[in-house]
Amino acid sequence: MTVLPEIPPGLLTAYDKGRFYCEMMDGAARDPRIAEIARRIAQIAPDDLKRRAGIAESELYNLGITFTVYSDRDAIDRILPFDLIPRVLTPAEWDTIERGVRQRVAALNAFLWDIYHDRNILRDKIVPEHLVLGNSNYRPEMIGLDVPHRTYVHVCGTDIIRDETGGFLVLEDNARTPSGVSYVVENRHMMARMFPDLFDGIPVRPVGDYGMRLHTALTEIAPSGDAEPRVVLLSPGIYNSAYFEHIFLAREMGVPLVEGRDLIVEDGRVWMRTTAGLAPVHAIYRRLNDEFLDPDVFNPDSMLGVRGLIDVWRRGKVAIANAVGTGVADDKAIYAYMPRIIRYYLAEDAILSNVETHICGEPQGLAFTLEHLPELVVKPVGESGGYGMIVGPRATRAEVEAFREKLLADPANYISQPTIGLSVSPTLIGDRLAPRHVDLRPFAVTGKSTWVLPGGLTRVALREGSLVVNSSQGGGSKDTWVLE
Template identity: 80%
Template sequence: MNDSAVPAGLLDHYSKGAFFCEMQDGVRQDPRIATILERLTRMEPDELRRRADIAEAELYNLGITFTVYSEKDAIDRVMPFDLIPRVIAPGEWDLIERGVRQRVAALNAFIWDIYHEQRILADGIVPRPLVLGNVNYRPEMIGLNVPHRTYVHVCGIDLVRDETGGFLVLEDNARTPSGVSYVIENRHMMLRMFPDLIDGIAVRSVGNYGMQLHKALAEIAPPDISDPQVVLLSPGIYNSAYFEHIFLAREMGVPLVEGRDLVVERGCVWMRTTAGLAPVHAIYRRLNDDFLDPAVFRPESTLGVAGLIDVWRRGRVALANAVGTGVADDKAIYAYMPRIIRYYLAEEPILCNVQTHICGEPEGLAYTLDHLHELVVKPVGESGGYGLIIGPHATDAERADFREKLLADPENYISQPMVKLSVSPTLANGRLSPRHVDLRPFAITGKSTWVLPGGLTRVALREGSLVVNSSQGGGSKDTWVLE
């Protein structure tokens, strides 16, 4: 990028440093990114700030919030929204889309195998303890057949970009990935706030996610039902993603229910309505496995529906995602994903993993202990950025503490080198500054896989921070995939 292409103004002090910049380096991938950048830099800082304030107020008024479980007094928080979009060139998106499809196909094949023949364990490709000793392994699923062999109907795959501009997979989310409501709401917001920025640039729509999700749920409903009743099963208002549950039920045009609204009778699932019981054929559940059916899993659960699993097993109702998918999105299994892709699909992975050391293996542990100051070490069972350590940013005391935790329970950890996450211009202190971003594309699978053209771009708002999780102070951006 030479200086003449970027007019002076907002980008005056912008320096991307040693990182890949989604905008400045993106220009090489599509000249329209330069147009967007130019329009941005022509805006007055005060004007930008004014629009940012309006956007934040609107998000709060719309109730687009999430809950931070560890903060007792703050029930709802707005996920900070950054006005500067993250733009992806068509060629880059094509790669992501093919990579995500491949990954989803491999995840489904893996889960089918784990709950049927367990060939991959017998062949020694994946060590048994990672699967059979996994807290999310559900022996109740063995031998159960799901329509189209699809277990992961909604999948969110977290991607990052390194300093060379290559996309890497950071994590698979195969249980109940959330965040898609922000993708759609962010777009609504941008179209209202910045009609002048998007004008004349063909950005792919994210508006039909609800329709695609409904279509996939109808595809897995019992085949003899011509117009299946779909519902969204939520744990209720205290769930951190409750806003999203309301949002998706509305987008699909289906009832939002809780466990107490459903009942199992005569071998089917019914919903209590003011006009009596009405049959339910497909359930998009945003409830963890454990809570779904107290007769099978946690007996103390009051959020689920007794007998649900039995009806599902008999194919009289569809569940998305299927039970037991947590065994595949574990951080320890993640390390084996390239081998899993080769094993089932006989293809090379389109999207690579971040290099991963498994502390449960002696070599991995030794390497991690020797290189603690340059690695990110994560517990395998946690999500949301809890309990990890970023070696280069930690103090000596923090590292010493962590070393003990690691030695006490090495199987619970994996480590990865620090990825130099790409940056994207972000509004901070009245001008554009580089902030690190990731990307979570969403894939919906019924009979086949559809990938939402866009995805959730999360941004670490603190200067230099690499943690983008909303529970750790991350924000989001609109993601524009160019036609």
């Protein structure tokens, strides 16, 4: 137990972190600067904190840091709840995360290259062949395609949690079109406006250059020969729930946000429609799923993509990030093999461990899961956003039994993991600070090499006791500080 006699009475007096690792209280024992931050927070008057939280919320609305829900009559903006109490990481903790994320991205890229070329890892029976070749996210169109610098996953979001001892564990990889980075940067701007006093004399690593880093990576993969490659961000448009992030990234990179209808393939190149006629496009950061990219190759009904795009890409006349077909690597079934995949390609042990994972598609995994269902978290492999999963210890008996039938009907669709007592962070609930569970999604950008944005998105489950941090399930976010 951590004892913090030096925290003055105030907002944190009645705070009880329970049996969980607390980012602030346990962090304070690891770094005196976190103790100083805790002291400052403890001394804020509750009314002042609530007032600042209220201002922050209306600023999010006014600035349009929102997602929009459309009805037939109106467009209603909603915000991702923002909690003003930061989550702070020490330099040593960050060093582990950064190296671990880099290692993971390197392994994911090596794995993708291999399964779309020589398939050594399948031949050596490290990963079962059917999990890859039979995976609905395996794209035969990618076989033999040589992507620049062998990079498939240009932007990777790695979901990381902490167990009760404070150890970091990877919960999943997001190698398709991970979102959330706009909140990382906007949360920092918001904190600087709402809480300048909290930063006093405590240097925090900056996050503002994400757009530049991403733009650099995209120019590194653009076809060579173009003096200054033209980069665009391809968005499904204003109806997409992540549209704010698309705007944010286009602005931060200084590139046009295009929709499929703005692009056209002619003479083996991709062009965008401008007032001066067609202009060539060299690199596309797409925020559109594989199946919508090109009606010639994937979903023929897609109106969001560009006809002929994949063919131009295959011929090396345009770059696409992330590459098509990365979904097979961040699949929850493949995830279970990541420690072995890392060792296979990099001859290193994983710096960041996996959560122990049982594959229900395998007999022992299914047997174990059925036996321990009330203790486990069971997730469908193809879903994201926290949908379709069950948290055994939080489910009723009836819910567990109903889920058992779903699981038995299609075991290969599920994996199970023990419930981890996710770390908590003090969070403003009503007019007091209460422990709420958090995770962390650092973002790695890879062109020629990999850069990791210091910190990442801290998501917080605002409901008491909840372990589900997804925004679709009542999650909010916090600013994430990496101390210098």
